[in-house]
Amino acid sequence: MNDQNSTHINSLYEREKQKINTQLQNLFKKKRPKSLYSSASYILKNGGKRIRPMLVLFSAKAVGGSFEKVKHAAIAVELLHSFSLVHDDIMDNADKRRNLLTLHKKYDLSTAILAGDSLLSIAYQELLKDLSNKAKTSIEIFTKALIEVCEGQGYDKDFETNKNVSIADYKFMIKKKTAALTEMCCHLGAILGGGKEEQINSLKLFGRYIGFAFQIRDDLLDIAAEENKFGKVLGGDLIEGKKTFLLLKALELAKGNDKKLLIKLIKDKGTSTKNVIKYKDIYLRLGILELTEKEIKRNTDKALEQLNCLKDREKETLVWLADHLLNRNN
């Protein structure tokens, strides 16, 4: 992709993101009770990248559909994503998200539970605004993903007490918790955009692999990012003993004392902040960061392969989005 194209898509992305943000804010403005809807809209003000709505829009574009056709679906997927963030943050007892207080810390537990429920209810209301004859189909696709997201969160919770989680278990979990949602975004965009069956199937897989890559990159950033940029404590996953791709890969490969230390972290359900550096050293010794990068690239490549059935001009926004998301410079 040449620089001119990339700049062009970048401004398209920023423009559409701005529109999505405005729509999200307007959605709650006049709704009452204010206590409910102002807390629900709080999570939407955190300056997220709006990746999921953008997957909907760009998938529609990739099959020759207009943004207009999928605008409600784009809003709905962001609301579903926000619902899951709000409830997950309670379950994870997280204080901050993107440098802002999480909803249950900014308000309180009850408000956060109800705000999450509301976000989901409004998501369905948005989907129902679709006047084409495809509303039932899109609600089917959406509901299937919602169920998977809940199940994924269930498996993730199970992992907290399960001492024998394998990389395969992990992949099964993120397929539901993360990839089902990105897959659904592309599926919705392709269906509502009027794609052919082959295009729809390819875009679904594109969404799934992007989701895998994205989640594993999230795991990597926890230990490899610059602190302020990421808006979370560095090594937070290690501190909480979270079974990330990196930790599970390290467990697979480590021997001797390293293995003992990793098993101790699992057994103790985490470690103290001062030990993060020790575990990062193990990762470095075992080449875990490179192996993780490789896994991200493998999934990104698989995602991009799916786009072969599309013409260059049609797929360029999705290719750009994949590159943009996953910080690839090639």
Add this chain to the structure above:
Amino acid sequence: MNDQNSTHINSLYEREKQKINTQLQNLFKKKRPKSLYSSASYILKNGGKRIRPMLVLFSAKAVGGSFEKVKHAAIAVELLHSFSLVHDDIMDNADKRRNLLTLHKKYDLSTAILAGDSLLSIAYQELLKDLSNKAKTSIEIFTKALIEVCEGQGYDKDFETNKNVSIADYKFMIKKKTAALTEMCCHLGAILGGGKEEQINSLKLFGRYIGFAFQIRDDLLDIAAEENKFGKVLGGDLIEGKKTFLLLKALELAKGNDKKLLIKLIKDKGTSTKNVIKYKDIYLRLGILELTEKEIKRNTDKALEQLNCLKDREKETLVWLADHLLNRNN
């Protein structure tokens, strides 16, 4: 209604309730992760009356439709109701429901939030099983009610800190929190059962007024029920300072020291168990229990009036259900 008819409908009710219970249990049996779905199905084992599914079934029957046509909708409304119970119990910090531990006490907070979310997701999946061309319409009706239930809960939460709640505010709140759901049940039953417009509108109103009557009766039972039968601490609403129909009516009518005591209860956000009898005495002095009975009867009568457009044989199950629910002996 003669005794023979009543016995006949009673066994129909019990038979259908049993079927609903079996379907609810089977729904979760094979689903994984087990941790998620066994906790979700826990709330469905509490031996509820299944009023809401029954409103769906009997409304369909009232317009000449079959139970078969609305069976998925009947399951969906019970799942929505259960979802709201699970999340509301967390918000109310309730320990017990129907003599059983609430879900977040039996398991934990995270499990209860996720189980609630799951119940709602499976409700939509059930609605989507409807193979008629009315699935979109029924999802619209369902979603509208879901939004109202969330808003009603929001208003109810606001009432906790609002010192100036009027009877009108209270009615506005229960219209959303309780009556929107019973209205939706009858609406779904009537629409999917193939009712005519006039029948549908009447049944919606029947559902709404039944919901009003039912909620106000719930408020009454808190102070007037036999303890074990009700499965809650008697006077629990007073202890928590809940702005029920009874408390708000008493506030309207009380003077002098009674008024002072009622205002103190509001200000203190509740009272101790030993004071319940004192407040019950105020209610008795002011005739609040009779006034509440009157309000329940007024709403029940308004509900039954709506059934005038139906033939006697068609409406008898709904008439029986209203009587049965509201313990009327006439």
